[in-house]
Amino acid sequence: MACSACGSDSAIVCSLSDEYRDYAPADAAVISICTHCLTVDxxxxxxVDTGREVEPDFSRLSDSVPTRPERAIPLVLAIDLCSSIATNRSAIESLLEEVERAGTDPLLxxxxxxxxxxxxPAVDLERRRHQLEQLLY
Structure with a gap:
C-alpha cells in the first residue's frame, strides 16, 4: 500500500487501541505510518498478524521516535494531525500530553x-514547532 502523501511503499502497520481510534484517519482500527514522511493512513x-501480539518496529521511522507503542503511537498521530492545528487543536493537545505522561518529551x-x-515529514515541523510548544505550555 503506497503512502497517500509521498507514494512511498515503506510503512509500519499497527493496530490501535480504542483510546486512539478517534484520532486516526477514518477512525481506523489499523493504521500504516509512512517511514519516509510520517503520514498516517x-x-x-x-x-496485521492477529494470531500473535507483535509490536511494530517504530525504530524504522527514525532513531528519534520512541520505540514503545504507548509513546510512539500518540506522537505520530499528533504529528499527522498537525496539518491543521486549528481544526485538531484539542486532539493534538491530548495526544502530546499522553506522550509526556508516558515519559517522552514530544518537542525534543x-x-x-x-x-x-x-x-x-509531510507536515512542516519547522513551522509547527512553536505552535505545538504553545499548546503544551
Whole structure:
C-alpha cells in the first residue's frame, strides 16, 4: 500500500487501541505510518498478524521516535494531525500530553525529527514547532 502523501511503499502497520481510534484517519482500527514522511493512513486489518501480539518496529521511522507503542503511537498521530492545528487543536493537545505522561518529551522528538536527514515529514515541523510548544505550555 503506497503512502497517500509521498507514494512511498515503506510503512509500519499497527493496530490501535480504542483510546486512539478517534484520532486516526477514518477512525481506523489499523493504521500504516509512512517511514519516509510520517503520514498516517488507514490500513487493512488483514495486514496485521492477529494470531500473535507483535509490536511494530517504530525504530524504522527514525532513531528519534520512541520505540514503545504507548509513546510512539500518540506522537505520530499528533504529528499527522498537525496539518491543521486549528481544526485538531484539542486532539493534538491530548495526544502530546499522553506522550509526556508516558515519559517522552514530544518537542525534543520533533526537534530531532526536524534534524533527521532520512525523514521528510509531510507536515512542516519547522513551522509547527512553536505552535505545538504553545499548546503544551
Amino acid at each position: 488507514p490500513a487493512d486489518a488483514t495486514s 522528538v520533533i526537534d530531532r525529527l526536524r534534524a533527521d536527514p532520512d525523514v521528510e
